Amino acid sequence: MAVSDHVDFPTFMEGVKKRNPGQPEFVQAVQEVAQDIFDFIGDKEEYHEAQILRRIAEPDRVVSFRVCWEDDNHCIRVQRGWRVQNNNAIGPYKGGIRFHPSVTESVLKFLAFEQTFKNSLTGLPMGGGKGGANFNPRGKSDSEVMRFCQAFMTELYRHIGPDTDVPAGDIGVGAREIGYMFGQYKRITNRWEGVLTGKATEYGGSQMRPEATGYGAVYFMQNMLKHQGMDVEGHTAVISGSGNVATHAAEKIVQLGGKVLTLSDSGGFIHDPDGIDQERIDWVKQLKNVRRGRISEYADHFTNATFHEGKRPWDVPCDLALPCATQNELNEEEAKELVANGVKAVSEGANMPTTLEGVKVFHDAKIMYGPGKAANAGGVAVSGLEMSQNSERISWNHERLGEMLTELMEGIHGKCVEYGKQDGGYVDYVKGANIAGFKKVADAMLAFGVV
């Protein structure tokens, strides 16, 4: 007879902390999921017996490697790269690559863990992975970025493949970096294959992928509002970040008749009481993607706007909040401030931007709160569609992909409601996303036996 190791939630978390010392982000991500999963699996003995949650919270593998490159002054630089392959029960590992000085194994493990649930929620056959390096692209020349990307891929290529692991972009990795990495993969392997997503459309990229995460986060917000008889139109929105996700979230809010008040970067935030309209969003895209400047320049250029150095935008009164920069950028105090100022809904473009204490504030106040693993899943969903297009050697047009993204986000919202609906009509989207994401992966793992 099988022996059931039926531990309770606190004992489970003690084990996670002991096995992952010095990895606070990973422990935080597991804790946020595990509390809901323990409620869900209750006396479902098969999940306990097979130790499913314990297995999902232990990455299949973590590859760590040296990345050595030469800067423009001919100095040799040494960085550390990683690929965390968390779980491939339902499809090839899939998830972005992050280049940022704050990247650690803990950060990538949390992201790969989250990605496993997110990818499951999309309904597409993708497992969870994430990678990156503690490399800071800021201030580097194009040639330096190219040499770094080539050095990174020179090791990474042996761990990935279109049916094995398909990376994409994330913080610090956009179209330019994907181009350099794809070129190097192709050179080393002599194969053109859909091994990366987020490619430019000239060489197999999908229409709509650049917009997908930000637009998707707003569609998720729209679905939450609709569920309570409301809409984006006429509402003010506070957005953090000014990269890919933030600028496209801003664009969709404006298209739906909302008014965007803020954007930010790691230097601070800008507040534009006139509203950041499409022309101004285009200006920010140019600033960030071409000139690679700082958001403070916005306030020099648009004189009604103010720059708040070293600050985050959460004390600006608003109806809607979209954290779109990075993890743990919205804490308990800031969540309380948003609630006190009347925020109605929060949709996370970033991964785990709200601390556990901040999430509790939103739940206690019965604010509509869409966690990143559901709200920002539009990006990886369109990446999944890019994989399909590459393997079929076809390409869908912008309009068709827009429809598919809208349907996918509606589907994810529906799954969250199914598993997260509470008495009185409030939807706990965290619980809904965690349980719906877990169930598919867990049932696949049960089918495989002990592997």
Ligand SMILES: NC(=O)C1=CN([C@@H]2O[C@H](COP(=O)(O)OP(=O)(O)OC[C@H]3O[C@@H](n4cnc5c(N)ncnc54)[C@H](OP(=O)(O)O)[C@@H]3O)[C@@H](O)[C@H]2O)C=CC1
């Ligand atoms: N790109 C995608 O498709 C997806 C992205 N995400 C998540 O969305 C978030 C943003 O990613 P993306 O827009 O692609 O990345 P970008 O690199 O395009 O932009 C990141 C933005 O966040 C800011 N930022 C990064 N780190 C910090 C920090 N420590 N403190 C304050 N601001 C910071 C950056 O400012 P600065 O330039 O000063 O560093 C920049 O404005 C991340 O959490 C990512 O994981 C989620 C799903 C898919």
Ligand SMILES: O=C(O)CCC(=O)C(=O)O
């Ligand atoms: O498109 C992808 O594969 C990755 C997207 C991503 O990294 C994320 O969803 O956080």
